[in-house]
Amino acid sequence: MAVSSETLETVRSVTGGEYKYGFVTDIESDFAPRGLNEDIVRFISAKKEEPDWLLQWRLKAYRFWTGLEHEEPKWSKVQHPPIDFQDAYYYAAPKEAKDGPKSLDEVDPELLRTYEKLGIPLREQEVLAGVAVDAVFDSISVATTYKEKLAELGIVFCPFSEAVKEHPDLVQKYLGSVVPYSDNFYATLNSAVFSDGSFVYIPPGVRCPMELSTYFRINAANTGQFERTLIIADRDSYVSYLEGCTAPMRDENQLHAAVVELVTHDNAEIKYATIQNWYPGDKDGKGGIYNFVTKRGACRGRNSKISWTQVETGSAITWKYPSVILQGDNSIGEFYSVAVTNNYQQADTGTKMIHIGKNTRSTIISKGISAGHGQNTYRGLVRVMPKAKGARNYTQCDSLLIGDSCGGHTVPYIEVRNPTARVEHEASASKISDDQLFYCRQRGLDLEDAVSVIVNGFCKEVFQKLPMEFAVEAQKLLDVSLEGSVG
Amino acid sequence: MGQLLEIKNLHARVEGKAILDGIELTIDAGEVHAVMGPNGSGKSTLAYVLSGREGYEVTEGEVIFEGKDLLAMAPEERARAGIFLAFQYPIEIPGVSTSVFLKSAVNILRRERGESELDAMDFLKRAKEKLAALRMDQKFLSRPVNVGFSGGEKKRSEIFQMAMLEPKLAILDETDSGLDIDALKIVAEGINALRSPEKATLMITHYQRLLDYVVPDKVHVLAHGRIVKTGGKELALELEEKGYAAFDAASKDAA
Numbered sequence: 001m002a003v004s005s006e007t008l009e010t011v012r013s014v015t016g017g018e019y020k021y022g023f024v025t026d027i028e029s030d031f032a033p034r035g036l037n038e039d040i041v042r043f044i045s046a047k048k049e050e051p052d053w054l055l056q057w058r059l060k061a062y063r064f065w066t067g068l069e070h071e072e073p074k075w076s077k078v079q080h081p082p083i084d085f086q087d088a089y090y091y092a093a094p095k096e097a098k099d100g101p102k103s104l105d106e107v108d109p110e111l112l113r114t115y116e117k118l119g120i121p122l123r124e125q126e127v128l129a130g131v132a133v134d135a136v137f138d139s140i141s142v143a144t145t146y147k148e149k150l151a152e153l154g155i156v157f158c159p160f161s162e163a164v165k166e167h168p169d170l171v172q173k174y175l176g177s178v179v180p181y182s183d184n185f186y187a188t189l190n191s192a193v194f195s196d197g198s199f200v201y202i203p204p205g206v207r208c209p210m211e212l213s214t215y216f217r218i219n220a221a222n223t224g225q226f227e228r229t230l231i232i233a234d235r236d237s238y239v240s241y242l243e244g245c246t247a248p249m250r251d252e253n254q255l256h257a258a259v260v261e262l263v264t265h266d267n268a269e270i271k272y273a274t275i276q277n278w279y280p281g282d283k284d285g286k287g288g289i290y291n292f293v294t295k296r297g298a299c300r301g302r303n304s305k306i307s308w309t310q311v312e313t314g315s316a317i318t319w320k321y322p323s324v325i326l327q328g329d330n331s332i333g334e335f336y337s338v339a340v341t342n343n344y345q346q347a348d349t350g351t352k353m354i355h356i357g358k359n360t361r362s363t364i365i366s367k368g369i370s371a372g373h374g375q376n377t378y379r380g381l382v383r384v385m386p387k388a389k390g391a392r393n394y395t396q397c398d399s400l401l402i403g404d405s406c407g408g409h410t411v412p413y414i415e416v417r418n419p420t421a422r423v424e425h426e427a428s429a430s431k432i433s434d435d436q437l438f439y440c441r442q443r444g445l446d447l448e449d450a451v452s453v454i455v456n457g458f459c460k461e462v463f464q465k466l467p468m469e470f471a472v473e474a475q476k477l478l479d480v481s482l483e484g485s486v487g
Numbered sequence: 488m489g490q491l492l493e494i495k496n497l498h499a500r501v502e503g504k505a506i507l508d509g510i511e512l513t514i515d516a517g518e519v520h521a522v523m524g525p526n527g528s529g530k531s532t533l534a535y536v537l538s539g540r541e542g543y544e545v546t547e548g549e550v551i552f553e554g555k556d557l558l559a560m561a562p563e564e565r566a567r568a569g570i571f572l573a574f575q576y577p578i579e580i581p582g583v584s585t586s587v588f589l590k591s592a593v594n595i596l597r598r599e600r601g602e603s604e605l606d607a608m609d610f611l612k613r614a615k616e617k618l619a620a621l622r623m624d625q626k627f628l629s630r631p632v633n634v635g636f637s638g639g640e641k642k643r644s645e646i647f648q649m650a651m652l653e654p655k656l657a658i659l660d661e662t663d664s665g666l667d668i669d670a671l672k673i674v675a676e677g678i679n680a681l682r683s684p685e686k687a688t689l690m691i692t693h694y695q696r697l698l699d700y701v702v703p704d705k706v707h708v709l710a711h712g713r714i715v716k717t718g719g720k721e722l723a724l725e726l727e728e729k730g731y732a733a734f735d736a737a738s739k740d741a742a
Contacts, residue, residue: 433578434541435578436579436580438540438541438562438578439574439577439578439580440580440588441539441561441562441563441566442538442539442562442565442566442571442572442574443566443588443589443592443648443652444563444566444567444592444595444596444599444652445563445595446561446563447563449591449595453580453583453587453591454580454583456582456583457580457581457582457583457631458581460582460583
């Protein structure tokens with residue numbers, strides 16, 4: 001396994017210091033042996049010096065998962081060859097830098113160009129200057145910034161593995177409370193082998209003064225990444241959190257099966273934004289990340305709020321449904337999504353809004369953009385339970401198609417069991433028309449600018465939900481993702 | 488004044504059907520020309536061929552713009568060279584504010600001309616002046632391009648964009664249609680404000696009434712894809728009086 005110098009630069013810029021943290025130097029101990037069995041689960045748990053209760057929880061999940069084998073969810077619209085779960089590494093930690101990082105010359109120039117275009121890592125440095133960051137590199141968190149400053153306010157922001165040691169009571173109380181280990185095939189797998197991720201706790205009455213952010217990086221070959229993030233906003237608190245993801249270009253597909261759990265208590269709010277830019281595969285559909293992720297939030301408290309915003313431009317396949325369980329009365333769930341599929345990318349994404357409490361409200365705005373041979377499906381569930389008096393939902397799903405070989409699909413499920421509920425669903429599908437392109441070009445914009453202007457206009461409602469600097473980043477990402485899709 | 492545009496023996500077809508059948512037209516800098524003709528005579532086709540819209544196939548002839556082969560240029564290259572088309576039916580672009588759209592276009596053209604780009608403040612200042620002249624609300628800038636605009640607003644928006652982009656050759660495709668008399672006067676003022684010795688305007692219209700307010704140097708009658716008669720502004724009045732039929736017959740005879 002080689003750590004590219006570009007990646008190291010990124011991590012350095014993120015951590016603002018030397019790459020000197022205690023990574024094991026022995027190559028053999030960098031990886032767990034290939035494959036998956038109970039010993040691997042024990043290996044990971046031991047590597048992380050976990051308490052017995054967590055090991056037992058993992059084992060329970062593992063045994064449950066073995067009962068599910070070959071029962072991957074088949075109901076989504078995505079297609080891929082069967083995954084050989086024994087042919088992957090479930091734990092990888094970076095080696096020390098001097099052990100032979102690739103020189104920049106060895107890095108695929110296409111990748112470098114992409115990064116130049118994105119302005120990463122240089123821009124990353126600027127953007128992240130005022131943001132607290134947890135950098136997760138393959139299976140482990142390599143550094144967390146601003147920890148001390150946040151600790152003064154009682155905020156916990158640290159790698160998951162550290163939280164297990166430092167705040168075991170919090171972890172034990174909330175882990176699996178929103179996404180149980182038996183939830184679904186990939187969440188169960190994650191529960192057995194998850195390696196690291198971020199942990200956040202905002203104490204009562206505290207408004208987190210800065211954006212918290214996790215930067216996920218898959219680097220090693222043939223390695224699955226299974227991170228686990230848990231965010232708890234205690235009563236009257238607020239936090240805005242952002243995750244970014246990148247991975248190198250590789251010919252083989254790599255699995256990323258994360259779980260994110262959010263909990264808000266009375267009057268608390270969590271804003272969770274994702275800019276997902278895992279490697280999407282090449283233009284012929286070779287390689288790329290399988291992004292099979294379970295994200296769910298529980299608005300446990302009254303008047304609490306959880307808002308998901310996602311910009312999904314990467315991954316060969318995206319399968320994720322960031323959802324909200326609206327348990328507390330008057331609680332609010334939001335889902336704002338832009339998903340882009342170009343070339344042979346597939347996305348089956350959407351949300352579930354489960355209304356349980358009275359006067360609960362949810363808003364779903366989904367923008368799917370398909371180009372090339374991309375297939376993009378919105379799949380969403382709005383469920384109003386019998387006691388959810390006065391529940392309201394507004395859903396808007398828009399699909400934009402570029403070219404003739406792509407597809408956009410909308411699969412909304414609506415289940416209403418309370419007669420006072422009000423549920424609205426609007427959907428549209430459109431193509432970028434030749435008329436629009438000509439109009440823009442007649443004003444002097446070239447074809448790529450014209451597509452960019454039209455697509456950004458289409459996504460505007462979602463981008464407005466992102467913090468300013470990330471909205472700019474998201475726009476650029478979109479431009480890069482759609483490059484060459486027209487003309 | 489120098490020659491700006493020269494159209495020589497221009498033949499074009501759309502979906503295999505011949506529409507333009509040997510257009511000859513020369514426009515000098517500083518001039519305002521009007522092309523008039525009945526429906527189906529090829530007026531809009533001429534506008535689209537000059538601006539480079541796809542699907543309009545030139546089968547013969549050439550168009551020289553400031554010494555360059557216009558037909559070899561992409562639509563955006565033509566726009567950057569100074570050709571502006573005010574659309575008969577302006578296109579909606581949802582979610583894109585008029586100011587964002589127009590600011591990027593203005594700065595692309597300014598870069599092309601070697602001028603410095605306008606920053607947000609300068610752009611806004613200039614836009615407000617032009618809007619005021621066209622008696623349009625400033626709120627207009629934040630509305631998405633052409634979305635939800637009334638017919639009259641769309642036409643005024645085109646003239647506003649033209650004022651901001653300062654083209655060398657403005658082609659107005661039935662800009663007068665669908666305007667009431669007050670709006671027509673305002674739009675005409677906007678067009679007149681852009682008249683200068685370096686620039687030229689080609690008005691394509693069905694009716695003579697716009698020409699009461701924007702007085703042309705030359706009027707051309709288009710029928711069956713050819714210019715069948717050229718004259719001064721009095722030709723428009725003659726047309727109004729006699730109708731197109733007389734000229735139509737003449738062109739058929741010629742054919």
